Amino acid sequence: MVPQATPDSYYGRPILKQPTWKTPDVPLYLFLGGLAGASSVLAEGAALTGRPELERVARVAAGAGAGLGTVALIHDLHRPERFLNMLRVFKPTSPLSVGSWVLAPFGTLSGASAASAVTGWLPRAGRVAGAGAAALGPALATYTGALLANTAVPAWHEAHRELPYVFAGSGATAAGGLACMLVPPAQAGPARRMLAAGALMELAAAExxxxxxxxxxxxxxQGRPGRLMRTARVLTALGGSAALVAGRRSRTVSVVAGAACVAASVMTRFGVFEAGLASARDPRYVVEPQRARLRARHEEAAATMAR
Structure with missing residues (x-):
């Protein structure tokens, strides 16, 4: 009997080429995009319900998150023109192309809305820009999950059903947490509810x-990604529970719970990113799922023939 091979390379080369995306640029971009997208939705809700302090903080968070995220993305690309080149073609089947076309108008609209909220200039134009950013916010917060899942990296590709929900929940948790830190508890009710809903979604999808x-x-x-993911889940659960139960009565609890949720969101993005890199390095995660799918197809074919 010949023992089953355990491949570690393909003619001396890695079976799967590791992503060239860099740390911390890309994980920070993933986090900031989720924060910005969810904050734009929170800001619009605050505007509709007459919470000016929450609206101002959320609009600034959306604009700053989009701006800093774009800087992180361009830094990873090394040259700004590479980002502009992605806007030359719109390809609906490519998450990267769709995401570029979401990020560009979102950054413009959220930046204009944030500037209006801070300066008080052109309030009507700022309000319209904020509504436009809110319409694009959910796509910005979740497209990066689809982008990672659309690669051949095993830990990302196999999680294609869950990653958009993980990123949506993580973005909502971060946006709600940041608002709880910076807004008086009396006006932060929608932020606490967004934080709690995002925490539930993130925990369920991550599980x-x-x-x-x-x-x-x-x-x-396992390893560093496992530690990051476990710590993120604990902080999300504790922060979300504390903000929902006691955040309204205590500014201190609101600030601490919000900070815990923002930190958890950062850890989630780094954990997911590093888990993908680890799965690309180990050929088992490439070969074994392929073998399992092949066995399943053979068993299905045999069952069909037996009928």
């Missing part, structure tokens, strides 16, 4: 990622 994927779940549970 599926760490258990549904079988072997490919290991990078999310």
């Amino acid at each position: 599926r990622v760490t258990h549904r994927l079988g072997l490919v779940s290991e990078p999310y549970q």
Whole structure:
């Protein structure tokens, strides 16, 4: 009997080429995009319900998040013209192309809305710009999950059903947490509710990622990515519970819970990113799922023939 091979390379070369995206540029871009997108939605809700302090903070968070995220993305690309080149073509089947076309107008609209909120100039124009940013916000907060899942990296690709929900929940948690830190508790009710809803979504989706994927779940549970993901889940659960239960009565609790949720959101993005890199380095996560799918197809074909 010939023992089953355990490949670690393909003719001396890695089976899967690792992503060239850099740390911390790309994980920070993932975090800032989620924060900005969710903050734009929170700002519009605050405007509709007459909470001016919450609206101002959320609009500034959306504009600053989009601006800093764009800087991180361009720094990873090395040359600004590479980002502009992505806008030359709109390709609906490419998450990267769609995301570029979402980021560009969102950054403009959220920046204009933030400037109006801070200076008080052109309030009507700022309000319209804020509404436009809010319309694009959910797409900005979630497209990066689809972007990672659209690669061949096993830990990202196999989690294609969950990553958009993880990123949506993480973005909402960060936006709500930041608002709880900076806004008086009396006006921060929508922020607390967004934080709690985002925490529930993120925890549920992250739980599926760490258990549904079988072997490919290991990078999310081991090493540095595992520590980041576990710490993020604990901080999200504690911060979300504290903000919802006691955040209205105590400014201190609101600030601490919000800071914990923002930190958890950062850790989630770094954990997901580093788990993907770890899965690309280990050939087991490339070969074993392929073998499992092949066995399943053979068993299905045999069952069909038996009928």
